[in-house]
Amino acid sequence: MSATAHTPSPRAAVRPPRAGRSNGQWKVDGPEPLNANEVFKAESDPLAVRERIERVYAREGFDSIPSDDLRGRLRWWGLYTQRKPGIDGGRTATLEPHELEDRYFMLRVRIDGGALTTRQLRTIAGVSEDFARGTADLTDRQNIQLHWVRVEDVPEIWRRLEAVGLSTTEACGDVPRVILGSPVAGVARDELIDPTPVIEEIQSRFVGDPSLANLPRKFKSAITGHPSLDVVHEINDIAFVAVRHPDLGVGYDLWVGGALSTAPRLGERLGAFVAPERAADVWHGVVRIFRDYGYRRLRNKARLKFLLADWGVERFRTVLEQEYLGYALPDGPAAPVPPTPGDHLGVHRQKDGQYYIGFSPVVGRVSGPQLRQVADLAEARGSHRVRLTPHQKLLVLDVPPRRARGLITAMAKIGLAAEPGAWQRRAIACTGIEYCKLAIVETKRTAATAIATLEERLGDLDRLTPLSLHVNGCPNSCARIQTADIGLKGQIITDDAGRQAPGFQVHLGGGLAGEGTAGGGLGRTVRGLKVAADDVAGYVERVVRRFDADHADGETFAQWAHRADEEALR
Structure with missing residues (x-):
């Protein structure tokens, strides 16, 4: 070259x-705003909303926030209103935003490159425990999301985060979002x-x-x-x-x-x-x-x-x-x-002779107390650095060789596996209907239940290359459904009894180069193929066993899924 x-x-x-x-x-056309979103951005610098949050909204409460700030500019500081509990997925597309939203916020902490010190991780844990009911999710964008946040508490949350070099600046909005970086x-x-x-x-x-x-x-x-x-x-x-x-x-x-x-x-x-x-x-x-x-x-x-x-x-x-x-x-x-996925799970020697160890929560769901325990366990073994991954996983860096096994054992006791089962290792799920106003179905619990079932039912197929399972609550693909071996897109379906029920459209055979799929590609959507939410594990087992029976020597799941007859994929 x-x-x-x-x-x-x-x-x-x-x-x-x-x-x-x-x-x-x-x-080409000039800067005239052509829709409501462009209008509110043109009327006021969205970043300037911070001063209003601190001086007005945090003092006067949720009802003092006008619509353009509430559903627009607050995103520039990592804040989205979360879904009001009890609203089923069938109403997601029919209700107005003010009918869907609760008086609480999701707050996204921006973590460029996924790099955290244990002090920073402990600070996020404290914010979670004090202001977010102990919630915390690791996202596939190397962020941490907290829920149940009140606008009254946002200035203090910012003070704590910024004191340790963290922020929520442009964690959402029409801006340059967090920069994904290699976790290692x-x-x-x-x-x-x-x-x-x-x-x-x-x-x-x-x-x-x-x-x-x-x-x-x-x-x-x-x-x-x-x-x-x-x-x-x-x-x-x-x-x-x-x-x-x-x-x-x-x-x-x-x-x-x-x-x-x-x-x-x-x-x-x-x-x-x-x-x-x-x-x-x-x-x-x-x-x-x-x-x-x-x-x-x-x-x-x-x-x-x-x-x-x-x-x-x-x-x-x-x-x-x-x-x-x-x-x-x-x-x-x-x-x-x-040739292999870059999720960095397990034990790996660093260039300085220490180890980094990758751990897997189940589809990114953790908690504030759990994050505090991670910081404590890492520091007890001489580490002060943690990394998040684009696969909802977590790494502890700089572990002395003699302390690696002890850390793995201790982390397993708090629900973080360095050697997870094949389905847990390659599964991710978005926030879902639990908190997201756009979601149609529940995702985290659905995925966790399916993973546990599949680990039990498909243990006899360990010889197969581990397959990825991505579960998304709506069409927007935060969980990257089109690039999974098996991607599930949430929607309301009609069950065998003619009733409306939560379910998923199925995408098969997607993958990216860094996830172990040669060449990468988008998955195949099979016309009319929908799966009930309570049958996710059953469907995955059926299609994996059909692949095991039908695939040619050396053929990947993606290759098979793209050439198989539609009937074989049902």
């Missing part, structure tokens, strides 16, 4: 004149490069920057220096994947335009090699393309993936280089597809 710079085609830079209705692209950054013996300096530079320069606080919609980032490709890079708006260039050394392969939800699209390589010292500037260029050219007229078309689909890779790279960077990037190679 040559180290010469990319030479864009002159045609790629040409923009045809706008014809017809405006798409709300600022650099800086410690893994086989990493190509430590991405921590790039994450820290982006965070310090751009998080909270008012010029980037009004994007068309959310903007998701990921960066890894590890060959396991452990940050689900294909489904982020921008991703940097470490590669070794034959002439330029180690840097990053640049990906853009990935996202799931109701119109899933895997990201694409721009074919550009990014030197580590230029990564933050390239990130800034891509996010500004999204700000300036992203579609704002319709919310369901306002992600970067739609712009990339219309422009194509060549034009996107040309605009990035010519309008935003001022220089051409060299061409570069793609990263090899890893």
Whole structure:
């Protein structure tokens, strides 16, 4: 691969004149707001709502919060109203937001790169215990979510978090969200490069920057220096994947335009090699393309993936280089597809001779007291660093070899397994109807019950490669259903007796390179295939046993699922 710079085609830079209705692209159509979301962002800097929270809402209570702040700008500080208990999933799409929401909030703590000290983890635990009824969920974005938060308590929560270097700044909203980073950054013996300096530079320069606080919609980032490709890079708006260039050394392969939800699209390589010292500037260029050219007229078309689909890779790279960077990037190679999943569970030796150990809660559900115990157990064995993963898992770093087994035993006693069963290891689930206003079905308990049953029923099939099970409460795919071996999308179904009941649409045969699926891809949806919520384990057992009986030698579940007859998948 040559180290010469990319030479864009002159045609790629040409923009045809706008014809017809405006798409709300600022650099093409001008900044006139075209919907209610764009109006409230234009009327007041969403980041400025913090002062109102501290001076007004925390003092006067929930009823003092106007709608545009309550259901809009508060998201810029990690706050969403949570679902009112007792509202069934069949009413999710029929009730107005004020009818669905409770007087409490979900609060998302932003944890870039998933990196925490034990002091920070203990602080989050204290916030959970004092202000969130002990709740805590590890998300597949390396955040921690708390529930039952009152607006009156938010200023004190911020004070505690910020005292230890944490924040909720832009944890939600139409902004650059948390930056996914390799959970083993800086410690893994086989990493190509430590991405921590790039994450820290982006965070310090751009998080909270008012010029980037009004994007068309959310903007998701990921960066890894590890060959396991452990940050689900294909489904982020921008991703940097470490590669070794034959002439330029180690840097990053640049990906853009990935996202799931109701119109899933895997990201694409721009074919550009990014030197580590230029990564933050390239990130800034891509996010500004999204700000300036992203579609704002319709919310369901306002992600970067739609712009990339219309422009194509060549034009996107040309605009990035010519309008935003001022220089051409060299061409570069793609990263090899890893042979095994990059979840980092179990015991691994670090480059300094210590160990990092990966632990699995069941589908990310933990608690404040449990997080406090993790901090205590880690410190008792000489560790002061914890990492969260994009798979709802948790790592303890810097464990002395002689203390590894003792930590594994102690963590197992509080429900965190370093050697989980195959189904627990590769399962994730979104928040679900328990707290989420968008959800239609319950997810966490459904997934946990199915996992326990499958571990028992399918023990005779340990010879099979472990399969991933992702459970989502609505179509928005927070749990990445289209990239799982078996992905379940919550919906109301009609059961055999003709009654409405919670259930799932089934996606089969998806996967990402860093999750052990060669090449990656989106799953297959089988027409009319729906599963009742109380039959999840039964359905999974049936389809796995059919795969075991039917698949060819060396054929993966994904390959089989994409070529099998529909009847075999029911």
